[in-house]
Amino acid sequence: KDEEIVKHAGDIQGNAFVIDGCERCVIKLCDRIESAQIDYCEDSKIYLAPVKRSVFIRNCKRCVIKVMCQQLRLRDCEDCLLLVCVPGDTNRHGPIVETSRACAFGPLRGVHRLAVSQIKEGDMCFDTNAWNKVYDFSPNDPPGVEHFRVMSPEEIDAADQQFPLQDDAVAWPPSAET
Numbered sequence: 548k549d550e551e552i553v554k555h556a557g558d559i560q561g562n563a564f565v566i567d568g569c570e571r572c573v574i575k576l577c578d579r580i581e582s583a584q585i586d587y588c589e590d591s592k593i594y595l596a597p598v599k600r601s602v603f604i605r606n607c608k609r610c611v612i613k614v615m616c617q618q619l620r621l622r623d624c625e626d627c628l629l630l631v632c633v634p635g636d637t638n639r640h641g642p643i644v645e646t647s648r649a650c651a652f653g654p655l656r657g658v659h660r661l662a663v664s665q666i667k668e669g670d671m672c673f674d675t676n677a678w679n680k681v682y683d684f685s686p687n688d689p690p691g692v693e694h695f696r697v698m699s700p701e702e703i704d705a706a707d708q709q710f711p712l713q714d715d716a717v718a719w720p721p722s723a724e725t
Contacts, residue, residue: 548569548570548571548572549570549571549572550569550572550573551572551573551574552572552573552574552575553574553575553577554575554576554577554578555577555578556577556578556661556665557578558578559576559578559579559580560578560579561578561579561580561581561599561669562580562581563580563581563582563583563584564576564580564582564583564584564595565583565584565585565586566583566584566585566586566588566593567584567585567586567587567588568586568587568588569587569588569589569591569593570588570589570590570591571589571590571591572588572591572592572593573591573592573710574591574592574593574594574595575593575594575659575712575713576593576594576595576596577594577596577659577661577662578665579597579599579665579668579669580595580597580598580599581598581599581600582598582599582600582601582602583595583598583601583602583603583616584602584603584604584605585602585603585604585605585607585610585612586604586605586606586607587605587606587607588607588608588610589607589608589609589610590608590609590610591607591610591611592610592611592612592709592710593610593611593612593613593614594612594613594614594659594710594712595613595614595615595616596613596614596615596616596632596655596658596659596662597615597616597658597662597665597666597669597671597673598614598615598616598617599616599617599669599670599671600616600617600618601616601617601618601619601620602614602616602618602619602620603620603622604619604620604621604622604624604627605621605622605623605624606622606623606624607621607624607625607627608624608625608626608627609625609626609627610624610627610628611627611628611629611630611706611709611710612627612628612629612630612631613629613630613631613655613657613710613712614629614630614631614632614655615631615632615633615655615658615662615673615719616631616632616633617633617634617671618633618643619631619633619641619642619643620642620643620645621642621643621644621645621647621650622645622646622647623645623646623647624644624647624648624650625647625648625649625650626648626649626650627647627650627651628650628651628653628698628702628706628709629642629650629651629652629653630652630653630654630655630656630678630703630706630707631652631653631654631655631676631678632654632655632673632676632678632719632720633676633677633678634672634673634674634675634676634677635675635676635677635680636675636677640677640680640681640682641676641677641678641679641680641681641682642677642678642680642681642682643681643682643684644681644682644683644684644685644694644695645683645684645685646685646688646689647694647695648689648692648693648694649692649693649694649695649696650694650695650696651695651696651697651698651702651706652678652679652681652695652696652697652698653678653697653698653702653703653706653707654676654678654679654703655676655678655719656703656707656718656719657707657712657716657717657718657719658712658716658717658719659712659713659716659717660716660717662717662719663717673720676720679697681695681697683695
């Protein structure tokens with residue numbers, strides 16, 4: 548509770564990572580990650596990038612999450628703001644929502660300085676971003692409530708400002724010169 552946790556390049560070394568039971572925390576995972584689980588977090592701000600495989604977010608409330616991963620799944624989450632980079636194309640959806648309420652999605656617009664080199668080192672590809680191709684796995688559960696929405700440009704700006712990364716963050720996607 549009430550902690551700030553930062554993992555720098557080399558701290559995780561491409562292993563799986565679990566975040567569980569955080570309240571009012573700020574967590575920045577700035578290293579290559581194989582996969583991640585985020586469970587039972589409330590009122591927290593979480594950044595993780597790049598993730599080679601899946602990120603599962605379950606039973607979280609009122610969190611701001613910035614994530615770059617190959618697959619993003621939410622289950623039983625409520626009032627979370629997610630700025631994401633999830634590759635996709637016409638045959639592949641983006642984030643997956645299941646039995647969640649009032650979650651909002653926007654594009655990830657910035658990453659930590661070393662993310663671009665970590666993506667290359669980890670043999671990952673994030674050339675496309677299907678952040679707005681959300682698939683609702685349980686469209687009627689819970690019934691009669693908004694499960695997710697796509698943020699407006701103003702909401703994206705506000706979510707980004709709620710959780711600035713650091714002074715040396717770089718824009719995502721990178722420019723052609725990168």
